[in-house]
Amino acid sequence: MNIPASSYSLDMMSSLICATLVLIAGYLFKRMLPFLRKFFIPEPVIGGIFFATLVFFAHEYFNVEFSFDGQLKDLTMMMFFTSIGYMASFKLLLRGGKEVLLFAVCTVLLIFCQNFTGVGMAWLFHENPLLGLATGSISLIGGHGTSAAFGVELEKAGLAGAVSAAVTCATFGLISGSLIGGPLGKFIIKRHGIRTYADKADCQNEKDDDSASVGAPVEEIKLLHEDSLGVALICIFTAIACGSLIMRELSALGIVLPAYLGPMVVACFIRNIADLFRRPVPDHAVRVCGGLALQYFLAFALMNLHLWDLKSLALPIVATLFVQCIVLVLFVYFVTFRIMGKSYESAVLCCGQCGFGMGATPNALANMATLSSYYGEASRAFFVVSIVGSLIIDFVNAIIITGFLHVL
Numbered sequence: 287m288n289i290p291a292s293s294y295s296l297d298m299m300s301s302l303i304c305a306t307l308v309l310i311a312g313y314l315f316k317r318m319l320p321f322l323r324k325f326f327i328p329e330p331v332i333g334g335i336f337f338a339t340l341v342f343f344a345h346e347y348f349n350v351e352f353s354f355d356g357q358l359k360d361l362t363m364m365m366f367f368t369s370i371g372y373m374a375s376f377k378l379l380l381r382g383g384k385e386v387l388l389f390a391v392c393t394v395l396l397i398f399c400q401n402f403t404g405v406g407m408a409w410l411f412h413e414n415p416l417l418g419l420a421t422g423s424i425s426l427i428g429g430h431g432t433s434a435a436f437g438v439e440l441e442k443a444g445l446a447g448a449v450s451a452a453v454t455c456a457t458f459g460l461i462s463g464s465l466i467g468g469p470l471g472k473f474i475i476k477r478h479g480i481r482t483y484a485d486k487a488d489c490q491n492e493k494d495d496d497s498a499s500v501g502a503p504v505e506e507i508k509l510l511h512e513d514s515l516g517v518a519l520i521c522i523f524t525a526i527a528c529g530s531l532i533m534r535e536l537s538a539l540g541i542v543l544p545a546y547l548g549p550m551v552v553a554c555f556i557r558n559i560a561d562l563f564r565r566p567v568p569d570h571a572v573r574v575c576g577g578l579a580l581q582y583f584l585a586f587a588l589m590n591l592h593l594w595d596l597k598s599l600a601l602p603i604v605a606t607l608f609v610q611c612i613v614l615v616l617f618v619y620f621v622t623f624r625i626m627g628k629s630y631e632s633a634v635l636c637c638g639q640c641g642f643g644m645g646a647t648p649n650a651l652a653n654m655a656t657l658s659s660y661y662g663e664a665s666r667a668f669f670v671v672s673i674v675g676s677l678i679i680d681f682v683n684a685i686i687i688t689g690f691l692h693v694l
Contacts, residue, residue, distance in 0.1 A: 292350045301354040305585035308333040312585075324464075330581050331430050331457060334588020338450075345594060359586035360545070362579040363435050367546035367684070368525045369576020371553025373569070374681040377561040385626070389635060389670050392622045393679050396614070396643050397423040397686050403613050405694070407606040415694050416445040419687065421606040425455035426614075428683055429646045431580050434587030435546060436687055443691065450591045451603060456645075458607050463614075463644030467653030470615060471637030474623060475661065480630050510571060518571035525553035547688060554681065614643050633657075634664040638671045647675035 296304065312333030316322045322332055344350040380387075404422030405415045420440055425433045433456045437449030445451075474480070529549030536548075560567050618636045626632035637657045642650035650671050658664045 292348075293353065294350070295353045296355060298355040298357055301586065301589070302358060304337075304354065304589060305358075305582055308337050308585040308589060309581060311336055328430060328581075328584065330584035330588065331453070334585055334591070335453075335457070338588055338591035341589075341591070342594060345592075354586065354589055356586070356590075359583060359590075362583035362586065364526050364530075364546055364549055365522055365579035366431055366576050366583055367435065368522045368529070368549045368553045369572050369579070370680045370684075371525065371550035372521060372557045372567060372572045372576075374554040374557060374678060375561055376558055385666065385670050386673050388625055389622075389639075390674050390678055390682075392625055393427070393639070393642070393674060394682055394686070395621065396617055396639070397427055397683055399613055399617055400426050400610060400643075401686070401690055403610055404606055405690075407609055408602065411602040411605070413602050414445050416440045416443055416448065416691075417451065417602065418606070419690055419694070420445065420448050420452040421455050421603060421610065423683055424687055425452040426459045426610060426644050427642070427679065428456070428687070429459075430456045430584055432680070432683065432687075434584055436691075437587070439691060443694075447592055449587060453588060453591065455603065455607060459644035460646065462607070462611055463641040463650075464653060466611065466615065466644070467637045467640035467650070468656050470618060470640055471633050471653070471657045474619065474633045474636055475630070478628065478633075480628075480633055510574060514568045514571040515575065518568045518575045521553070521556065521567065521572060522575055525549045525556060528552045547684070550681065550684065611644070614640060618643070630661070631664050631667045634661075634667040635670060638667060642671060642675060642679075647671065650675065 309330055310333070312329030312331070315332045315336065316329055341352055344352075401419060401422040404418030404420070406418065407421070408415050408418035420433075420437065424436045424440075428436070430453060433452035434449060437452040440448030440452070526549045529547075529552040530545070531548075532552065533545055533548035557567055618639050622639055623632050623636050626635050634654050634657055638650035638654040640650075641647075641653040651668065654664065654667060654671065658667075
């Protein structure tokens with residue numbers, strides 16, 4: 287690789303301006319190109335990949351390299367993972383009942399399957415086993431946010447181009463998960479002769495039963511105002527401050543863990559103590575703050591993508607992603623469908639897990655909506671996926687990935 291003839295280092299303000307331009311570009315491209323909306327590709331990913339491509343050409347053809355200030359990237363990463371910690375309410379998880387717990391177990395098993403598959407494929411290609419994590423649950427179940435965060439940890443551990451590899455895999459996962467879910471759900475229904483709710487009368491009765499058994503939605507969307515946003519930010523920064531102090535003490539003892547882990551665990555602790563004493567946490571405001579932080583974190587992370595690092599990893603990544611798709615289909619068909627009861631609701635859950643297991647919760651819900659629009663409503667399946675996707679799996683995935691990192 288040629289040594290860049292020119293290198294430009296941008297300060298915090300310039301980096302913030304570039305990240306904002308990345309987000310604007312992402313929104314514009316998404317409005318102009320319908321397929322980006324169809325597959326729920328996040329705006330920061332669209333703009334970030336476009337920006338990274340421009341930087342790639344500048345590096346390859348003009349020997350120019352850019353570097354950006356990382357302080358805001360670290361802060362927004364902390365805010366995002368702290369907001370995930372506040373969503374990990376054991377009270378709400380248990381309220382979902384047996385089906386939620388079973389689906390959570392299925393998804394945890396899928397996390398292990400993806401990581402073992404990735405590491406095994408890396409071993410087969412004689413690559414760094416950390417590449418297996420980048421092509422495993424970090425990018426697939428984790429999505430772009432987890433990819434950008436853990437990609438940095440993988441690079442610190444010695445895997446060059448980890449962020450680029452993980453984000454690329456996450457983008458592939460969003461598209462492939464959306465393409466696999468519907469056909470697999472339809473195959474399961476046809477293959478097992480499952481009775482659906484296509485008949486309007488049966489569908490209406492089932493919806494009535496579901497509404498009685500499931501109860502109210504997880505959370506009523508509330509209007510945002512200064513007080514709720516203020517409390518949400520106080521909650522987030524309190525957890526960040528306490529968690530950072532804990533991580534600093536652990537580091538002094540020789541225990542090295544990812545920086546976001548302390549704030550995330552502290553946020554989970556605060557949330558469940560608040561539930562215990564019936565003190566409300568502004569869920570919606572915290573989620574909004576975390577979502578905004580994720581947008582900017584992804585923009586900052588993708589601005590620093592070094593796509594030229596992927597040249598030597600193209601074949602192992604493509605082969606691993608192909609195998610991951612096969613593993614997902616086999617797991618959903620032989621494990622999730624059977625554990626969840628071999629019913630129509632189970633088939634819809636399997637359809638959702640394809641989007642969920644390779645992409646993100648919106649992809650899962652879109653897959654399920656498409657299938658249920660043809661075969662009939664499956665509100666219990668929507669409830670289960672929403673609970674597991676929003677309350678538990680990102681938290682558990684981060685813990686499991688951290689364990690794999692220490693083992694490898």
